[in-house]
Amino acid sequence: MFKTTCRFESNLPRKGMKITFFHTTLGLFSLNMVALTRLQNGITENLVSVAYLT
8 A cells, every 4th residue: 555655666766775664664654643643633534544635
């Protein structure tokens, strides 16, 4: 899911295991922040949906 929804392969600025790990960790951290923000606002469904985040 993460690879297809975030276009993981095309967004990597450089190659390498360290950069890949950092990029993946940053993406997962961002999804966690979205989920926590939604929980704080009382939303309990589709926690990691990034639609309508403007």
